[in-house]
Amino acid sequence: MLQRLKITGKIAVLSSCIVLFSLLIGGTILVGTIIGLNESELGRRLLVTARTVAQLPEVTGGLGDTPASGAAAIREAAERIRIINDVTYVVVMDMNRVRLSHPVQGKIGTVSLGADEGSAFAEHTYVSKAKGELGTALRAFVPVMNADHVQVGVVVVGQLLPSLGQVLLNLSGQAYIILLLSLLFGIWCSWKLAQHIKKQMFELEPHEIARLFVERTATFHAMHEGVIAIDKDEMVTIFNDKAKQIMKIDPGRDVIGLPIRSVLPDTRLPEILELNHPIYNQELLIGATLIMSNRVPITVGGQTVGAVAIFQDRTEVTHMAEELTGVKTFVDALRVQNHEYMNKLHTIGGLIQLGNKEKALEYVFEITEQKEELTRFLSQRFKNDSLTGLLLGKISRGRELGITVEIDRQSHLEQFPARLDHHDFVVLIGNLLENAFDALQQIQQEEKRIFVSIEQDDDIMSILVEDNGPGMDSEVQERIFEQGFTTKGSSGRGIGLYLIAGIVRKGSGTVRIDSAPGKGASFLISFPMWEQTE
Numbered sequence: 392m393l394q395r396l397k398i399t400g401k402i403a404v405l406s407s408c409i410v411l412f413s414l415l416i417g418g419t420i421l422v423g424t425i426i427g428l429n430e431s432e433l434g435r436r437l438l439v440t441a442r443t444v445a446q447l448p449e450v451t452g453g454l455g456d457t458p459a460s461g462a463a464a465i466r467e468a469a470e471r472i473r474i475i476n477d478v479t480y481v482v483v484m485d486m487n488r489v490r491l492s493h494p495v496q497g498k499i500g501t502v503s504l505g506a507d508e509g510s511a512f513a514e515h516t517y518v519s520k521a522k523g524e525l526g527t528a529l530r531a532f533v534p535v536m537n538a539d540h541v542q543v544g545v546v547v548v549g550q551l552l553p554s555l556g557q558v559l560l561n562l563s564g565q566a567y568i569i570l571l572l573s574l575l576f577g578i579w580c581s582w583k584l585a586q587h588i589k590k591q592m593f594e595l596e597p598h599e600i601a602r603l604f605v606e607r608t609a610t611f612h613a614m615h616e617g618v619i620a621i622d623k624d625e626m627v628t629i630f631n632d633k634a635k636q637i638m639k640i641d642p643g644r645d646v647i648g649l650p651i652r653s654v655l656p657d658t659r660l661p662e663i664l665e666l667n668h669p670i671y672n673q674e675l676l677i678g679a680t681l682i683m684s685n686r687v688p689i690t691v692g693g694q695t696v697g698a699v700a701i702f703q704d705r706t707e708v709t710h711m712a713e714e715l716t717g718v719k720t721f722v723d724a725l726r727v728q729n730h731e732y733m734n735k736l737h738t739i740g741g742l743i744q745l746g747n748k749e750k751a752l753e754y755v756f757e758i759t760e761q762k763e764e765l766t767r768f769l770s771q772r773f774k775n776d777s778l779t780g781l782l783l784g785k786i787s788r789g790r791e792l793g794i795t796v797e798i799d800r801q802s803h804l805e806q807f808p809a810r811l812d813h814h815d816f817v818v819l820i821g822n823l824l825e826n827a828f829d830a831l832q833q834i835q836q837e838e839k840r841i842f843v844s845i846e847q848d849d850d851i852m853s854i855l856v857e858d859n860g861p862g863m864d865s866e867v868q869e870r871i872f873e874q875g876f877t878t879k880g881s882s883g884r885g886i887g888l889y890l891i892a893g894i895v896r897k898g899s900g901t902v903r904i905d906s907a908p909g910k911g912a913s914f915l916i917s918f919p920m921w922e923q924t925e
Contacts, residue, residue: 402585410577414570430529433550434518437531440476441548442516444469444483445533454485454535454543466492466499473548479528482547483535486512491544508532511545520552527552617682620689620699621651625661628697630654637680637704663688663698672874674893680704681810681897772803773845777813778820782843785824789841794831796824799844799855808852809922811898819894820845822887823856823914830860830912852918859911868904891916 444450449468469481469492480494488503507519511532518531528549535544592600611618617634621627630646638655640646646654651661659675669687676682684702688695765786769779782798789796807816824841831839836859844855863871863878870876872892895902898918906912 402581402588406581406584407574407578410581411574414573414577430520430552433529434531436476437478437529437548437550438516438518438533440472440478440481441531441533441546443476444472444481444548445535445546447472450483450535450546451537451543453491454483454537462491462499476548478548479551480547480549482549483544484508484547485544486542488512508545508547511547512542514542615703617702617704618699619651619658619660619702620697621660621664622697623664623695625651625664627651627654629699634702637682637702638677639680659684660686660698660700663700664695667695672889674897675702676897768800769798774805775807775813775816777817778804781817781821785821789824789828792828792832792839794828794839794841796841796843799842799846802843802845804845804847804852806847806920808898808900808918808920811894811918815894815897819891819916820854820856822891823854826887827856827858827860827912831858834861847920850920852920854916855913857911857913862908862910862912863904863906864908868906871904872902 447468449464453462453465465483469483473479473481473494481492482490482503483492484490484503488508490498490501490503493499505521507521507530510517511534514534514536516531516533518529520527520529522528528551530547530549533546533548534542535546537543595603611629611631612633614631614633617637618629618631619627619634620629627646627649630640632642634640635642635644635646640654651658655677657677659677663670663686667688669685671685673684673686674681675684682702682704684700686698686700689697689699766779766783769782773779773782782796786796786798807813820843824843827841831841838859840859842855842857844853846853867878872888874886874889876889892902894900895916895918899922900916900918903915903917904912905915
């Protein structure tokens with residue numbers, strides 16, 4: 392039955408039971424306190440009554456040398472006091488424990504064997520609770536002393552105690568009203584609390600929350616990107632399997648609930664809590680891993696309660712960037728070469744039709760030698776096929792656009808700088824040349840030229856790309872490496888040079904730009920060949 396209740400009903404029932412139990416415990420303590428106070432007050436009253444009886448002349452005189460002669464007077468005096476003080480019984484005993492007065496007529500003259508009476512015959516005054524023939528009673532014991540201060544007997548004044556049921560029946564109606572109002576108020580507060588909690592849980596039941604949690608966890612672990620989330624105290628709340636793989640963390644290690652700085656000491660995620668705004672597509676070096684990261688604050692009700700990072704291994708991003716620059720370039724180069732070869736085939740075919748076979752053969756040798764010479768030069772000077780293929784494609788692309796791409800004959804590349812690879816160089820040089828092509832296509836002039844130089848020694852590598860295009864003013868030069876900034880209008884996305892800036896940071900390099908409006912542009916990028924310590 393309880394399992395079928397909604398969360399509001401469960402909380403209301405549970406809270407009501409807690410309130411009822413608390414009232415029961417409190418009521419029990421209260422009733423016990425009241426009973427204790429009543430017994431204490433009753434004990435004092437019984438002692439007063441017993442002392443009064445013990446000091447009556449009828450009692451002290453009747454307990455003299457011949458107590459039997461004064462027994463009637465003792466009974467009369469004891470009964471009178473019992474009625475006046477409204478007690479259950481008054482018993483007077485001599486030193487032999489013989490009862491001289493008792494509310495039960497048959498008990499008069501008999502010996503009392505009460506276990507709590509011994510101290511009274513040793514001149515002690517006290518109050519005792521005992522269970523007798525008439526029920527549980529509170530009894531006051533007072534010794535009877537004669538004129539010579541010699542004990543001659545004991546007075547026992549008793550009052551029957553009411554049962555628990557009688558105590559509850561005797562409670563005033565106000566106590567029951569208070570109890571009922573407290574219970575109703577507790578139930579109402581429990582119901583309002585249950586509604587508030589249900590609202591805080593977006594009106595979802597616990598089994599629905601559990602299902603969402605399982606689905607969310609499975610989704611995060613199935614993602615191909617790394618996902619890390621922290622709360623406002625920088626404690627890890629999400630760390631999926633892909634993130635552990637990228638960050639080289641033991642897959643079996645449970646990092647949920649740990650401080651993010653203890654898991655990744657050099658993480659940049661906590662800074663989002665301070666900045667309180669997202670940062671997209673930023674290259675970060677975490678440990679020895681270079682990643683492309685999107686970091687976003689998590690806000691609930693206008694308050695930042697955490698931050699989440701979604702990232703990929705930079706190698707994968709580089710592969711994609713290479714596909715966007717290098718592969719696209721190779722496709723364009725193939726198209727250009729196809730167009731170029733068709734023109735050359737038409738030229739050869741025309742010479743043959745005109746009967747100039749020697750001219751046609753000479754033309755074939757000439758263009759073949761030019762192509763082989765360029766390919767041979769690039770292959771010898773650059774010890775990387777990806778870079779060689781990129782430059783061949785760009786030269787063909789420039790020829791189609793009417794742009795001369797000149798490679799410095801002193802250029803050479805034996806190895807890549809520390810922390811960089813051929814993926815980075817394809818992206819870097821490919822984007823520099825594409826930007827130069829775009830700039831030259833914006834102007835009308837007879838000679839359009841791009842000069843490329845790549846040189847290196849044991850300590851440094853330099854890459855120079857110059858064009859005689861429209862150039863840039865100082866304002867554009869200051870913003871050119873910002874993500875999203877472009878001078879191409881709606882056709883540009885501002886990504887190429889931003890990627891270049893990331894590669895320069897990765898390789899601890901420097902960029903120098905020399906440009907002015909109408910004077911072309913020159914990009915000089917330098918990298919140290921060996922990794923430098925900070």
